[in-house]
Amino acid sequence: MKGISPALAIACTLALAAACTSGGDRTAEGGGTEPGEVRVIATGLRDPYEIVWGPDGYIWATEKSGGRVTRVDPANGRKTVALTVEDAVHTPGGQDGVLGLALHPDLLTGKGRDWVYVAHTYADGRDHRTKIVRYTYDQAGQVLKNPRDILAGLVAGVDHQSGKLRFGPDGKLYYTIGDQGANQFALYCETIRAQTLPTAAQVDAGDWSAYQGKVLRLDLDGSVPADNPEFGGVRSHVYAVGFRNAQGLAFTPSGLLYGTDQGPKSDDEVNLLRPGKNYGWPHVAGYRDDKAYVYAQWAEAKNGCASETFNDYAIPSDVPYAEESDWNDPDFTPPLVTFETVADDFDFQADTDCVNPATQFVCWPTLALSSLEAGPSGTLLATSLxxxxxxxxxxxxxxxxxxxxxxxxxxxxxxxxxxxDPGGGTLFIATDSAGLTRDENDSPTPVLKNPGAILAYEL
Ligand SMILES: [Ca+2]
Ligand SMILES: [Ca+2]
Ligand SMILES: [Ca+2]
Structure with missing residues (x-):
């Protein structure tokens, strides 16, 4: 699997070993066996998307497909619905719905700022958009009330929404918005706009249509912070550019901001995020090393994009493409870590258990990193779908x-x-309700052991 022999893959799984390393340069794997039991805390959640430990000792969770914010008692798994988002939209199988969740640090401290921020997709006429909404928590009723739109009219779709929300140590909100799945699969004739910069006229008009593939930074009322970086001489909500599907976002105690990004077939990334920097997508996946990725621009096909059939392994002669080294930007910032950077001649179709085109992506070397957390002792904790x-x-x-x-x-x-948990000893893990993952033999499976659950693992 993943370019290694089935026998070795099984041996690795049985031993719970991390060092299943062969095939390409498995940059970030390796290390020792980690004992530890994964316990089930709660079940019956509908695609929990972002979970946060609250000051009330509950785990607060958005439910992407469930359209809710739910509080879970970690002691007994009991669930209390704090909010049903009436205007949320979710497409079956899609990455849209109720997504990001951030708690104001003053929540339940009696300072009059019992605020909870939620990001979700909604219908705006025939279009779907995303908005970030501030709610006020009513402790007596245990419900979220008084919605106030912070930032509305963000681009939305069914793929690559990203949608993670953080309250920064600087008192600002940070939000990741993905490339909307452009230039691949059913959306292969859409152009990726992760490098497109908002103009001054767009910002003045409240037109956020250039925000795809970015990390945003907002004042708590949704306005553009006066100290946000400028891109092309324009200050907007954009904090950093060049992302594909940045589902992880985490501040460490030292105040540094890190994020993940999902690679196309190789090169999931962990990045140190800094204002004004460019993280490369779609010109670069992982490092700027010309390994196993070129940027094919399907929308620019000379014969017309619609005349071509999307292919993840071969680029038709009329579709223009560029090597990573054909592009340069003085603000390009490579990742700290990739999972996996593979050799340029890596065969993404070599795995004989993965010949089904509908499930083959599960066998590609990427892990589909889906979150990032600052862990104990100067570590980052990233999850994989x-x-x-x-x-x-x-x-x-x-x-x-x-x-x-x-x-x-x-x-x-x-x-x-x-x-x-506040002590940092227990890691709670939210699981999708459905979808494909790798089974014990590293083959694609739709059979999930704990769908729609919150699990616990002692670090
Ligand atoms: Ca979280
Ligand atoms: Ca990158
Ligand atoms: Ca690369």
């Missing part, structure tokens, strides 16, 4: 670099997000 594991990544050099990752909490699930 395709691998059903948590990757514990040690930070080094004051957080400027990362060491070799260890693979923990391995199950047959799609891990979507995590939360830590």
């Amino acid at each position: 395709k691998d059903g594991a948590v990757y514990r990544i040690p930070l080094t050099s004051g957080g400027e670099k990362a060491g070799t990752a260890a693979r923990i909490a391995d199950t047959v699930n799609r891990y979507r997000d995590t939360a830590l």
